[in-house]
Amino acid sequence: MKTPVVYVALQQFCEADAAPRQRLLEAGFEVRQNTLGRRLRREEVPTFLAQADAVIAGVEPYDAEVLAALSKLRCISRCGVGTDSIDVDAAQRRGIAVYTTPDEVTEPVAQLTVAMILALARNFPQHLAASRAGRWEKRTGVLLSEWTVGLIGFGRIGRAVARDLSPFGPRLLVTDPALSSGEAPDGVQRVELAALLAQADVVSLHASRPPHAGALLGRHELASMKPGSYLVNTARGHLVDDAALVEALQSGHLAGAAIDVFATEPYTGALSQMPQVLCTPHVATLTRASRAAMERRAAAHVVEWWTQASCLTPTS
Known part of the structure; x- marks a missing residue:
């Protein structure tokens, strides 16, 4: 079975707690990360996520056109509460699961x-x-x-x-x-x-x-x-x-x-x-405790999605 790829689109990831990355690795994921030091632009998303089965997303856009260009993507795990940047209907039509972290x-x-x-x-x-x-x-x-x-x-x-x-x-x-x-x-x-x-x-x-x-x-x-x-x-x-x-x-x-x-x-x-x-530079959720909790939850959603998907996918 191929190694699943998760792309972390966040500008910061695991700065306060290494557990989210470790959980993804232990679940068998190849973890790729945004190293630009800024948010991905709309036109960059298809390029950076070309091989991704799942993404831990920030607020970069996932509209219908972007999603259509991401043929492999099957899971968007948003590190945050809103889905304004995601065309949820288009995602559902393409069989892409969408998760958020509202409580954190x-x-x-x-x-x-x-x-x-x-x-x-x-x-x-x-x-x-x-x-x-x-x-x-x-x-x-x-x-x-x-x-x-x-x-x-x-x-x-x-x-x-x-x-x-x-x-x-x-x-x-x-x-x-x-x-x-x-x-x-x-x-x-x-x-x-x-x-x-x-x-x-x-x-x-x-x-x-x-x-x-x-x-x-x-x-x-x-x-x-x-x-x-x-x-x-x-x-x-x-x-x-x-x-x-x-x-x-x-x-x-x-x-x-x-x-x-x-x-x-x-x-x-x-x-x-x-x-x-x-x-302030979009830092409302950026505290050590809350950010770590959001990342843990976002990573957990990816692992849970993959576990369920693997159970439904026959192996040769």
Whole structure:
């Protein structure tokens, strides 16, 4: 029986724990890895994965055309929660199994979100910019109990953010089409998107939306936000129109933003140069414990898939 090949498309793999690679090797896989130091581009995926039976995937695209070029691929094990970059229907039609690691990302993303909200409340971006420029400038911040926080999306991560924010005492609003009117927990008020944007002092994104659907927060939605409010995005870069966000910040309509995800990465655009904006390089899940847990789970999915596939495949 041939040696199965798994391609690890992640930029980092087994940095904190060698167990995922070891498990793949013990299961009989040849492990090949992305050594570019960056995310694979769409046009590169068919080349690097040409011999792969399985891939431990990041957020590189697996649309129908890419999948059609990967004749050997039968398993996509996503190291993360979202499948926005994967055409799941096309994968199913081609007999490709798709797995994710939803439980492992909840706490790290929620913690970074809360850290960003606290940083905006106390003007960390502006204080840091002034300090690095040699200026001793003080800006008065706010307590979170003075704020209304609006959460767009109330799945695992949105609920964890609400839980972690509650002890600080903010008013919590949430909008989610999957949430029924009586489903919001105590201390959380369910509202429509328009009402949330108009009332929230800080809006935090925790939603899922395919890239082809366009931005959830475009020019109109950003203009509908409360004057002087803030935006936090630790969800998906394509949820926000970056150009419209820059305009809203430059005009002063929005007071600031904290962004971990961008439509195009690596991101070197105007937001990274604005003193009222806190930018991080897509690191919401990147803690030692959570990353190791995600990689272990992703590797386990590949091994489980291969074990099942081997049982169904007759040997000569």
